């Protein structure tokens with residue numbers, strides 16, 4: 001890789017082989033980054049974690065660990081939960097050809113037409129077998145704006161739940177017990193909204209999204225606070241589209257090709273081509289729900305938390321199978337309206353994006369090693385920021401990750417949705433940095449009580465409200481996971497939702513699980529029963545040490561009027577799975593092996609894969625497989641292989657995401673799960689792009705590498721881990 005600006009062949013970064021051998025595991029990490037002339041190097045050096053000969057300075061590590069004592073504020077208590085309506089997204093309108101064809105640089109298939117940099121080209125413009133037609137063009141501007149999570153009054157509280165003082169931007173201090181209106185939080189977001197726009201896509205109809213960086217414009221002169229990529233660059237990943245590298249928004253690509261930078265800077269644009277074409281042209285590889293989010297190296301977490309989230313349901317019109325029309329095909333809930341602008345909306349088919357946040361209390365010191373290293377100099381950290389009271393708080397901690405104490409759905413805290421008495425389809429997305437949820441449908445006679453009023457304090461306040469008398473009243477019918485429709489539906493009492501995962505369910509609001517009909521005015525709570533006090537993992541869930549008192553209502557459904565319903569509760573085949581070949585011992589022995597672990601180096605590089613932090617300039621190397629070889633993470637185009645992902649740590653969970661194609665889980669913890677299911681992971685039966693790894697678990701997945709060539713990544717989707725280099729590069733070769 002000799003095309004990284006300014007770092008190629010930099011002899012200063014070379015580590016003497018002798019030194020490397022003495023250094024052991026930590027040294028290996030340094031060595032790998034150093035010899036590759038990685039662009040990571042200057043960053044580490046800037047942070048005081050790198051010395052010229054590539055050896056860590058012990059004192060700097062100790063210092064780094066000391067400042068990583070994570071202190072988070074307690075958000076003010078929302079006094080009137082379940083009064084704001086759930087925002088139900090509407091489809092974004094495309095740009096008419098008469099308009100985009102007059103752009104100074106319209107989208108096109110030619111060399112230099114893929115971005116404003118003029119050095120990129122779409123690998124595929126028209127998918128094989130598709131009619132040659134213009135893609136549908138959307139224009140999404142990455143903008144500064146502001147967002148409110150609630151319209152309710154709030155009561156500022158401390159970590160013990162006691163009323164406490166609060167502040168405002170003008171420097172005023174308010175006495176404990178004073179209720180307040182929350183200021184809006186500054187967001188960096190797609191078209192300036194959180195969540196961002198929803199694109200309703202269809203297989204067979206390619207889409208171009210022109211993402212244009214306008215983050216330098218700040219017409220309202222909003223205070224950007226002290227998180228988000230400091231250089232205002234972005235990189236959008238459609239998670240998990242079957243997408244060419246130049247449109248995939250991954251840092252292994254962006255650092256060595258295209259922008260040759262962390263992302264696209266203000267003033268730049270990039271046309272991401274979403275072919276809406278299944279891997280290998282195989283209908284069995286079709287998916288149903290993507291989302292797009294920022295993927296800028298080192299700041300993915302802070303950019304996503306600052307609002308860069310968009311929704312992308314994808315429908316399958318072939319034979320009317322899953323086209324948003326409940327009278328056709330699988331007859332899943334959905335009533336479709338075709339809009340004059342070419343977009344379409346589907347009623348009774350609702351995406352739900354989950355996101356947890358913390359709001360500044362004005363007394364928690366903002367500290368983060370990056371503050372001392374030149375990021376956000378205007379914040380003058382470490383210090384308190386009473387002027388930011390009530391706005392989103394985030395610091396770029398590598399340690400336990402980040403969990404919020406206010407839970408939101410589609411950008412609103414504790415919303416309410418009136419539903420008709422009929423079936424609905426819900427598309428769940430965990431857009432949180434680290435939080436894992438476990439959802440049940442519950443009824444409650446006495447309704448939500450604030451955790452403060454129930455006597456809780458500290459981490460037990462997370463989620464703010466509980467339903468002490470909550471009882472499960474309905475079951476879920478799961479129809480899809482990350483990889484699209486499951487082979488057959490799964491009936492569940494509860495389900496887990498890990499970061500970046502999607503799962504889809506049909507809920508019948510006409511009756512309870514015991515068969516009793518619902519009546520108008522009945523209330524059902526979407527309830528989180530997984531307690532996760534920090535980014536490490538859950539402390540209590542249905543699978544491990546259930547806490548019957550932890551029942552956090554997140555969304556209130558109110559049963560409304562009857563409505564026509566032509567949908568059918570699915571029972572049989574949804575979608576045939578693509579075939580898996582006979583797995584031979586030889587294939588297993590030759591697999592690639594990647595182990596995610598918490599390294600001993602601490603500080604900025606404690607999260608490692610195969611002993612090394614992410615180096616965007618090169619591909620990873622497998623650990624030694626049973627065959628005795630250590631292959632490079634390179635695959636020939638149109639090949640298939642087995643990859644093992646191991647969680648090397650006992651006390652952590654990692655949602656591990658593989659870009660590009662959906663995989664099938666073949667083995668979990670040494671047992672075949674394609675033959676006999678693991679009850680802890682029932683949807684291992686479908687296809688996924690994110691392996692949920694419990695502590696010390698391992699999975700062996702079967703993957704395809706079709707249709708495109710070039711660099712991709714795989715990484716932990718706990719975004720604090722990802723931003724601390726728990727990622728590796730891999731590539732598809734011609």
Ligand SMILES: [Cu+2]
Pocket residue numbers: 653654655716717718721722726
């Ligand atoms: Cu992780």
